[in-house]
Amino acid sequence: MTSPNRRTAHAEATRQAILAAARRLFVERGYFETRVEDIARAAHVGAPAVYATGGGKSGLLRTLIEAGTHGGDADAIHARIAAETDPDALLRFIVDATRGVFEEWAPLIRQVTDAAPQDPAVRESLETAHAGLRRGLFRTADRLAELGALQPGLDAGEAADLLWYFLNDQSYFTLTGDLCWPPSRAADWLHHRLRTVLLH
The missing domain is CATH 1.10.357 (Tetracycline Repressor; domain 2)
Structure with missing residues (x-):
């Protein structure tokens, strides 16, 4: 069984990977040209994880700012x-x-x-x-x-x-x-x- 501390660490690592991917793609492609699916692929997670982290592109951008x-x-x-x-x-x-x-x-x-x-x-x-x-x-x-x-x-x-x-x-x-x-x-x-x- 996975310990609570390990689950917490994994969740935070996933969150940081999603934010880093969103920031990189926003810069490289622009906000409107970046899709949630692109962020998920770059972060090696599913799209639901992206929505759970920030509520979509606008939420991720707000979190970054x-x-x-x-x-x-x-x-x-x-x-x-x-x-x-x-x-x-x-x-x-x-x-x-x-x-x-x-x-x-x-x-x-x-x-x-x-x-x-x-x-x-x-x-x-x-x-x-x-x-x-x-x-x-x-x-x-x-x-x-x-x-x-x-x-x-x-x-x-x-x-x-x-x-x-x-x-x-x-x-x-x-x-x-x-x-x-x-x-x-x-x-x-x-x-x-x-x-x-x-x-x-």
């Missing part, structure tokens, strides 16, 4: 924001953090961005990703305000808007995709611009 948005790194990032006392170091940190997330998730987010206008479930997943990023940016803006580091007349809400303007996905897509800048150059430029527009 939530894993990237609410993963263990998010808590560490928020703790670092709260602890930082140097405004410029805080800006550098948040730029590097968003760059890291972008580099890891950009291929999937690009597909999600392309599919979102045509599918409400995909659009909801994209909004979840954006909400997670904005939470970190609001915390950064609030911390800069607490440190008295913002430009005269600039409040935390406006600072959060500026952080979003410079650090959202489309900004990185423009710099690294359209302009073909290396991510390191994009991060340096974003840090410099944010320091200029936010800090006194």
Whole structure:
């Protein structure tokens, strides 16, 4: 008889295989061109296992986005924001953090961005990703305000808007995709611009 621990481990391994297959196929083929059967075949499971794991394609996509948005790194990032006392170091940190997330998730987010206008479930997943990023940016803006580091007349809400303007996905897509800048150059430029527009 299989032990409960072994069954649990097998179920989690199956779940991770399904999520990995879905992520790879979404990136390679696009969301609409990927079928549940394709995911099942790539993960070496039956289609019912895919539905049981995520409830179909939209559920799998939502699970992937939530894993990237609410993963263990998010808590560490928020703790670092709260602890930082140097405004410029805080800006550098948040730029590097968003760059890291972008580099890891950009291929999937690009597909999600392309599919979102045509599918409400995909659009909801994209909004979840954006909400997670904005939470970190609001915390950064609030911390800069607490440190008295913002430009005269600039409040935390406006600072959060500026952080979003410079650090959202489309900004990185423009710099690294359209302009073909290396991510390191994009991060340096974003840090410099944010320091200029936010800090006194």
